[in-house]
Amino acid sequence: MFIEPFVDNEFLRLALAGGVLVALTCAVAGTFVVLRGLAFVGDALAHGVLPGIATALIFGVSGIIGAAFGSLIMMAGVSLVSRRFRLSGDTAIGLLFVGMLALGVMITSRSRTFVGDLSRILFGELLGVTSRDLISQVCALVIVIAIAIIARRPFLLLSVDEGLASSSGFSVRLFHNLMLTMIAVTVVASFQTVGTLLVLGMLIAPAATGALFARRISTMMIVAAVVGSFSTYVGLLVSYHFDLAAGASIVLTAVFIFAVAATYTEIIKTIKTKQSNEHEHQHSHSGAHIR
Numbered sequence: 426m427f428i429e430p431f432v433d434n435e436f437l438r439l440a441l442a443g444g445v446l447v448a449l450t451c452a453v454a455g456t457f458v459v460l461r462g463l464a465f466v467g468d469a470l471a472h473g474v475l476p477g478i479a480t481a482l483i484f485g486v487s488g489i490i491g492a493a494f495g496s497l498i499m500m501a502g503v504s505l506v507s508r509r510f511r512l513s514g515d516t517a518i519g520l521l522f523v524g525m526l527a528l529g530v531m532i533t534s535r536s537r538t539f540v541g542d543l544s545r546i547l548f549g550e551l552l553g554v555t556s557r558d559l560i561s562q563v564c565a566l567v568i569v570i571a572i573a574i575i576a577r578r579p580f581l582l583l584s585v586d587e588g589l590a591s592s593s594g595f596s597v598r599l600f601h602n603l604m605l606t607m608i609a610v611t612v613v614a615s616f617q618t619v620g621t622l623l624v625l626g627m628l629i630a631p632a633a634t635g636a637l638f639a640r641r642i643s644t645m646m647i648v649a650a651v652v653g654s655f656s657t658y659v660g661l662l663v664s665y666h667f668d669l670a671a672g673a674s675i676v677l678t679a680v681f682i683f684a685v686a687a688t689y690t691e692i693i694k695t696i697k698t699k700q701s702n703e704h705e706h707q708h709s710h711s712g713a714h715i716r
Contacts, residue, residue, distance in 0.1 A: 448653025
């Protein structure tokens with residue numbers, strides 16, 4: 426029941442491998458998304474690649490190439506609007522996000538045969554993962570890990586305070602764009618597996634769970650990787666036994682794990698606070714009799 430589906434079904438084995446690779450990639454990038462507060466940016470990038478993917482598929486080009494161009498246009502557009510027109514980053518991201526999403530829907534609406542492709546873009550095709558997809562995901566994982574290792578210190582300082590990063594001699598714009606590039610690589614590589622709508626869930630939920638327990642970036646990434654990988658396994662089992670969408674099952678499992686972890690930490694915090702208050706009350710009460 427728990428192992429047999431993966432032993433007997435090659436599609437499930439490939440899906441598990443692809444899902445775990447996505448989980449590992451998202452664990453690294455998602456850690457900085459959560460620490461830096463870039464969830465909105467990640468969402469915008471995940472949706473901003475839609476017109477690029479749609480255009481690539483129309484011309485018979487790989488969707489990954491289209492997604493890469495879409496993410497580049499999205500990042501360049503946000504930088505241009507926020508710098509030249511003196512608008513806030515959120516405003517620039519919101520404008521480009523809505524514009525790119527609308528453009529993608531317009532492109533896909535031109536063809537009735539595009540409905541199936543649109544569904545695959547938005548929700549992924551985890552059970553259709555191939556060995557070539559696994560190779561692409563491994564390459565993305567290596568790139569993301571390399572960026573995280575090389576830029577670990579400036580990324581950490583940026584997550585704390587931009588002024589601190591600047592005073593330490595690091596270019597805020599350079600490393601912010603490098604962080605966006607890392608997120609874009611993750612989105613581009615993962616959309617084929619879990620889809621553009623669900624990749625944000627894999628970026629945030631496992632990393633947010635790690636943030637509840639970890640005090641170090643490396644520990645947070647490890648927790649996120651474990652949660653993401655476990656969610657992939659459980660989500661695929663749920664999908665297999667109950668005939669549900671694989672990508673959505675995985676993301677919902679990751680969100681459920683976060684909800685359980687958050688509830689647990691709140692209960693522990695409440696108990697500790699109550700015990701601390703009782704201890705202080707007893708101490709002050711006993712001290713009142715000392716003369």
